[in-house]
Amino acid sequence: MNKKSIFSSILKYPLMGLVVAVGFSSCNDDDDMPPVQEDPNIVEVASANNNFSTLVAAVDAAGLVETLSGPGPFTVFAPTNDAFGSFLEDNNLTANQLLASDQLADVLTYHVLGASVPSSAVSAGRVNTVAGDPFFVSAAPNGELWINGNTRIVQTDVAASNGIIHVLDYVITPPTQNIAEIAIASTQAATPEFTQLVAALVRADLAGAFTGGFDDDFTVFAPTDAAFEALYEVLGVNGVDDIPLETLTNVLLYHVVPARAFSQDLREGAELPSLLEGSTLTVNLGSLQINDSGLVPSALNIHATNGVIHVIDSVLLP
Numbered sequence: 447m448n449k450k451s452i453f454s455s456i457l458k459y460p461l462m463g464l465v466v467a468v469g470f471s472s473c474n475d476d477d478d479m480p481p482v483q484e485d486p487n488i489v490e491v492a493s494a495n496n497n498f499s500t501l502v503a504a505v506d507a508a509g510l511v512e513t514l515s516g517p518g519p520f521t522v523f524a525p526t527n528d529a530f531g532s533f534l535e536d537n538n539l540t541a542n543q544l545l546a547s548d549q550l551a552d553v554l555t556y557h558v559l560g561a562s563v564p565s566s567a568v569s570a571g572r573v574n575t576v577a578g579d580p581f582f583v584s585a586a587p588n589g590e591l592w593i594n595g596n597t598r599i600v601q602t603d604v605a606a607s608n609g610i611i612h613v614l615d616y617v618i619t620p621p622t623q624n625i626a627e628i629a630i631a632s633t634q635a636a637t638p639e640f641t642q643l644v645a646a647l648v649r650a651d652l653a654g655a656f657t658g659g660f661d662d663d664f665t666v667f668a669p670t671d672a673a674f675e676a677l678y679e680v681l682g683v684n685g686v687d688d689i690p691l692e693t694l695t696n697v698l699l700y701h702v703v704p705a706r707a708f709s710q711d712l713r714e715g716a717e718l719p720s721l722l723e724g725s726t727l728t729v730n731l732g733s734l735q736i737n738d739s740g741l742v743p744s745a746l747n748i749h750a751t752n753g754v755i756h757v758i759d760s761v762l763l764p
Contacts, residue, residue: 485607488522489515492611500530500541508551518608519562523593525614526600533617552577556620562609565591565602570711572660579620580660584710587731593618595708595747595754625656625666625750642674646686650695656752663706664753665718667727667736669761677761696722700764703727706753709746725764737762 489511492498501524505511514520525533534544544550555577570585584592591599593614601613623631629647632640647653656664669677674686683689689697699722707718718727718736727736734741736758745757 485605487515487608488518488520488606488611491604491606492522492524497526497528498524500527501525503541504530504545504550504554507545508554510551510554514558514608516608520609521559521561521563522609522611523557523559523599523614523618524604524611525557525617529597529614529616532615553617553619556581556618557614564610565599565612568599568602568612577620581618581620582706582708584708586710587713590710592708592710594621594749595710596749621749621751623750624658624752625664625755626653627657628748628750628755629656629668639671640668642671642686643668646674646694646698649686650691650698652695652698658752660751662752663704665703665705665707666753666755667701667703667739667741667758667762668755669701669739669758670742673739673758673760696764697761700725700727700762708754709741709756722764727762 486494489502489505492505493502505514514522530541530544533539534541547553556575556579558576559573560576568583568591570583572580572582574580581593582595584595586592593599597614597616597618599612600615604611604613626647629640629644632638633644644653647656656666678685678688681689686694700720702721703718704721705718712729712731714729714731716729718729719725720727729736734743736756739758739760739762742757742759745755748755748757
């Protein structure tokens, strides 16, 4: 029956119309009320997006579905499928190996904050995660936000009932070695590097200063072995043992900034204070230089527990 015939019947039979009207009113008040739709939680939002299928599988494999479906609030920095693909390729892993890893839960919780943090509240500096280890946010000159110097936040403020999702282009992991350990490990690699830097630090009794953890913040501009060899030639010496100890110590201190500065934190023309009292380093982003020394593009943002290493191609002289 069409609407016209319904209304005609109601008009033709007033009593029936009254009954029908009462019936309609009753349905509208009770039975026809649309069910209250609850907003999806973080797991449900991720599950509805095909770009997060690897993340969802990982959350399930790590037994974190119930936790991240709970009241929270949480902030999840969510790597896309492509982000996981790049991470797996770089670490020579398969997806199955990642999902079976004993460290999977630790990797995932390193991406989670125990509070709802919108992008407007994300600023450069240390961020404490529910995994216990912090990560570090940098704001690039173009306004992009990066984590640990190697991961970009590509989308922000995806809302969920129990928190917020920010999207990443790579998987973040905490550093496991300090600056000294990274340098020493490099001297023992198949293609050794930093052998001269480590020798200089040992002779100046400075190696122990770079063995700290997350509460320490250093940026080391680390000259290559070739850079040291070029310096030896200029000075007419055979190695670090031929350089006066005070001079060597001052040169090494001049390579260290008492802050954790990733490449995205650097600004054109900035003067960076060094550990050598009264001496600063000058940033030249256009030429990718610190003073007259070139930054090696492929060896920036080497993250350590106590800071970050940037490799340079010549020794900085105060």
